[in-house]
Amino acid sequence: MLYSKEYRNAKETWDCYIMKMYEDRDGGDNLLIRYECGNSFAEWRLPDITCEKSFGFSEDDLFEMEDYLRNNEVIMWDMYREEVKTIA
Numbered sequence: 001m002l003y004s005k006e007y008r009n010a011k012e013t014w015d016c017y018i019m020k021m022y023e024d025r026d027g028g029d030n031l032l033i034r035y036e037c038g039n040s041f042a043e044w045r046l047p048d049i050t051c052e053k054s055f056g057f058s059e060d061d062l063f064e065m066e067d068y069l070r071n072n073e074v075i076m077w078d079m080y081r082e083e084v085k086t087i088a
Helices: 059-087
Strands: 002-007 013-023 029-037 040-046 050-055
Touching: 002 059, 013 059, 029 059, 040 059, 050 059
Parallel strands: none
Antiparallel strands: 002 013, 013 029, 029 040, 040 050
16 A cells, blocks of 8 residues: 655655554554665564665665654554555
8 A cells, every 4th residue: 555655856756655554472553664766675663663674775764764654653554544444
């Protein structure tokens, strides 16, 4: 599910996807968020805002993604829950 496109400059666009919701070993709900740009990717876990894997993004890019996720986390959860309701 595409959440947003962030246009960095004329050559670079970051796509942000809400991939899935899963339950961690403690029973808490988590969202898997994936950023993509060409061959680069980064996978994040919410609500912890933890980067699980990344390839091709700089440290500054990852900090920018973390800030974006922190500022939009509530909206992402709401959007995902609404999407699940319409499918069910």
